[in-house]
Amino acid sequence: MDEMPHDRRSGKSVRVLLAEDQGMSGPLALLLGMEADMDVVAQVAAGDAVVDSALVTRPDVAVLDIELPGLSGLDAAALLRDEVPGCRVLVMTTFARPGALRRALEAGAAGFLVKDAPVEELADSIRRVLRGETVVDPALAAAEAGTTGGSAARGVSDRAGTPGASGTAGTPDTAGTSGTAGAVGALGAEPSPPARGSRDVRGRT
Secondary structure (H helix, E strand, O other), rough: OOEEEOOOOOOOEEEEEEEOOOHHHHHHHHHHHHOEEEEEEEEEOOHHHHHHHHHHHHHEEEEEEEEOOOOHHHHHHHHHHHOOOEEEEEEEEOOOOOOOHHHHHHHOEEHHHOOOHHHHHHHHHHHHHHOHHHOOHHHHHHHHHHHOOOHHHHHHHHHHHOOOOOOEEEEEOOOOOOOOOOOOOOOOOOOOOOOOOOOOOOOOO
């Protein structure tokens, strides 16, 4: 486990734990660390290290790869829900898997995103789940609807109060408006390039 040194940021910075085992957590941590309100407090490369790290560093949000050695991101999310209930969870995946969205929500995840989105979109999703919203990439929701008859996707839309047809579905747990955290293109297609000037972690190792 790599615990990140503390800087002189405001105490209101969002404390983030990253769990990723494909060599992306380092660059991603640096890019998230450039956000004025983000503080990456820990990085782990195995699912069975997530809870121990969270108990020590007390993150506000944990960003978990769905595929982790030791424990999957979904199993780690379920443990975080029980052991560190104040920590919100975002699960990332490279592609849609049948039933994955439903299992992520059942495990207590507040977000389900694709890994190749620009870092600005991930940062925005982190802020949104911390506000109490549920954030799901629309391509992943659409894929889930196609494999499960739409039950999990409808559940997200019901919480959002509006169908997640375009943009990232999301809603606060209390009354609010749904917004767009940035879709990343149709599943199976080449991801759209990031907006001019945005920092993108795709292709970095």
